Amino acid sequence: MLLGRDNMKFSNKIVVAVIVGLMSFSGVVVAEDINTEAIGNAIGNITSEIETAKEIQSEPLDKVRINWETIPGAVSYRLVIQNGESTSKDAEVKHFNRIPNNGYELDTANMFKAKDYYWRVCPLDYDGNVMGPYSAPKPLIGEEVNPKAPLATTEFEKMAYSPLYPVFSWIPVDGSGGYEIRVSRENKFSPGRYEVVREMTTKNNVYYEEGGYTWPGHYMWQVRSQNKVGEPNTEWSEPKYFDVEQHVRVAALGDxxxxxxxxxxxxxxxxxxxxxxxxxxxxxxxxxxxDSVQVMAQRFDRDVMPFSPGMLIIMGGVNNFRAGEDGWDTIAAMEQILAECQYHNVIPVFVTATPINPGLMSKVPTIEPAAWNWKEQQQLLNQWIKNQPYHVDVTPALTDANGNLKAELTTDGLHPDHLGKKIIGETISNYLLTTFPSYNLTEK
Structure with missing residues (x-):
């Protein structure tokens, strides 16, 4: 039934009367305080807000992407989903152990109370033991709901230069069958226009680029997920950028x-x-x-010279002596790199080869056991390095009383972790600034 203008006024009066009655009964206001026009407007506003709320809630909560800051030293993470902010065991709804990334896509399609749930995370060591406190509980709906594209995790923007061989990574997409990556370069004659220069596919959420980027320019990379038959099932990720320089003052060649x-x-x-x-x-x-030192030497013309550095940091040999190679063969390859530097008028700065920890290496299935005589070969190589005019000795600060890589500085026994990398980086930096004070090396 349609209401005329008079009927509509009458209807509003009834509503107002009901509200007045309720409010008077509650003792909050009395009848003479009521502004009927204001109440009519308020009713309209309330109705509008209810309808808006319904629209917001109408989108199904199928998936939530949770991500957190990388915790130094964490091998993996334990993610807990809980009902409310309480951290008691009784509030726990679900948990996920040994998440290898600093993020997770949570399937919430069958979590009917997901809007009321919270999450928290804690770091785990290599054996899955808790190695730090949980984060404070946060609401699930405060995270990214129903993400439409993968979330890239590379941090090229934090680096002085992008790596020659970039490694692209992202938070895994729940249910993905694989990923496609595209790299584009900006057209220098048409700023803002990008042309695809490389396309790759992978089943994993980490991709090691095999082709180095030596062509100068401003680059952009993106990733999207595919279903099980290789068809796109997400949008392209937000662009991430990196630059390739025509010339750098200092470069580092290594493994x-x-x-x-x-x-x-x-x-x-x-x-x-x-x-x-x-x-x-x-x-x-x-x-x-x-890389072995031999491969590093082979890469010199292809990977070093496009950037025409004035100084080259050379650090390698671990992959040689851990495989049992005679130290003199490794030294011969180092001498080849030295000769290349001399020929191209590049200052070579050699860095001693870091130790390894065979006991920890044996715990990691993907790492081959170290040769029985690795220490002898490492010492031979390092002695040659320390005889060079420019060299940095990083080994003592990384080595324990038995000559092994300190356990507190490594997880897999082969690679120094963040604290070990900090020692190496600061030691090299201090040496360069002390040895070449007039070179103004802090400038690019």
């Missing part, structure tokens, strides 16, 4: 210890696990995981 990463699970894209991050001197990272 995975130079490339970055640590605690078994954290890839090189995280700044705190890169020793260059702790250096006051901006250093271009030319490291490549898995």
């Amino acid at each position: 995975s210890i130079t490339h970055g990463g640590g605690v078994c699970n954290v890839p090189p894209g995280y700044a705190m696990y890169s020793w260059e991050y702790y250096s006051q001197v901006p250093i271009k990272n030319l490291g490549c995981s898995g």
